[in-house]
Amino acid sequence: MKRFFIRQPTETVVLDGNEHTHLSRVLRLKPRDEVILCCGDGYDYRYRIERVDKNSSVLTQLDRVRNLCEPRVHMTVFSALMKGDKPELAAQKLTELGVNEIVLMTTKYAVPQNSMTRRERVERTCMEAAKQCGRAGYPKVDLADFSELPERLRGFDAVIFPYEKATEYSLSAYLSRLDGANIRTVAVVVGAEGGFADEEAETLIGTGVTPVTLGKRILRAETANIVVAALVMNALGEYA
Numbered sequence: 001m002k003r004f005f006i007r008q009p010t011e012t013v014v015l016d017g018n019e020h021t022h023l024s025r026v027l028r029l030k031p032r033d034e035v036i037l038c039c040g041d042g043y044d045y046r047y048r049i050e051r052v053d054k055n056s057s058v059l060t061q062l063d064r065v066r067n068l069c070e071p072r073v074h075m076t077v078f079s080a081l082m083k084g085d086k087p088e089l090a091a092q093k094l095t096e097l098g099v100n101e102i103v104l105m106t107t108k109y110a111v112p113q114n115s116m117t118r119r120e121r122v123e124r125t126c127m128e129a130a131k132q133c134g135r136a137g138y139p140k141v142d143l144a145d146f147s148e149l150p151e152r153l154r155g156f157d158a159v160i161f162p163y164e165k166a167t168e169y170s171l172s173a174y175l176s177r178l179d180g181a182n183i184r185t186v187a188v189v190v191g192a193e194g195g196f197a198d199e200e201a202e203t204l205i206g207t208g209v210t211p212v213t214l215g216k217r218i219l220r221a222e223t224a225n226i227v228v229a230a231l232v233m234n235a236l237g238e239y240a
C-alpha cells in the first residue's frame with residue numbers, strides 16, 4: 001500500500017502540496033482507495049481516501065498498526081558536504097539502512113554550496129526513500145559546521161570516525177570491542193572527497209574519539225558513508 005508522511009494522524013486528514021500531487025497525479029489514487037499515513041511515531045495509520053480535489057485530498061482514518069521497520073539503535077551520520085548529487089545518493093541509502101538523522105557538515109575540504117537548498121533536497125530524498133522501504137519516519141536532516149562537532153557529539157553512546165590517515169585501529173576491530181547491548185545512540189562522522197584536515201582530525205581525537213581505518217583502499221566519500229553505516233548497524237544487531 002502507498003505511504004505518505006503527515007504531521008498529525010487526526011481522524012480526518014487533508015493532504016495538500018507535494019503529497020497531494022503525488023497521491024492524485026503521480027499515483028492517480030481515487031476515492032475509496034486505501035493508503036498508509038505516517039508521522040514518525042512508530043505507527044502505520046491506514047486511511048481511506050474520501051475525496052480527491054484539484055489542490056487537496058481528504059482522507060479518514062481506519063486503524064493503526066505498529067511499524068516494525070524502525071531500528072532499535074538511533075544513528076546520526078555527520079556527512080561532510082560532497083559534490084553534485086552525492087549527498088542525495090548517500091541519503092537515499094542511509095535511509096534504507098535505518099539511519100535516523102543526517103547532519104550535512106561543512107568542513108575545511110567539503111564542497112562549498114548553498115546548504116539550505118541542499119538540506120531541502122536531501123530531506124525530500126530521505127522522505128521518498130523512507131516511503132519506498134516502508135519506514136514509519138524519515139531521517140531528520142540538519143546542517144552543522146565542523147566547529148560544532150565536539151559539542152554535538154557529546155552524549156552519544158558511541159562515535160565512529162573513519163579517517164583516511166588512521167592506521168592503529170580498524171573499523172572491524174573497533175566494532176568487535178563495542179558492547180552492542182548498551183548502545184542506543186551512535187554517531188558516524190565521514191569526510192568529503194577531500195577528506196579531513198589534520199587539525200580537524202586532531203580536534204576529534206582531542207575529544208576522545210578514536211579514528212579508524214577502513215582498510216587498504218580509500219573509498220569514495222559516498223561509499224564510505226554507506227559502508228560504515230551498514231557495518232555499524234550490523235555490528236549492533238540491526239540486521240539479525
Ligand code: SAH
Nearest residue numbers: 162163164190191194195213214218219224
Ligand atoms: N582525499 C582523501 C580521501 C577522502 S575519502 C585522501 O586521498 O586521502 C572520504 C572520506 O571517506 C574520508 O574522509 C573518510 O571519512 C572515509 N574513508 C574513505 N576511505 C577510508 C579508509 N580507507 N579508511 C578510513 N576512512 C576512509
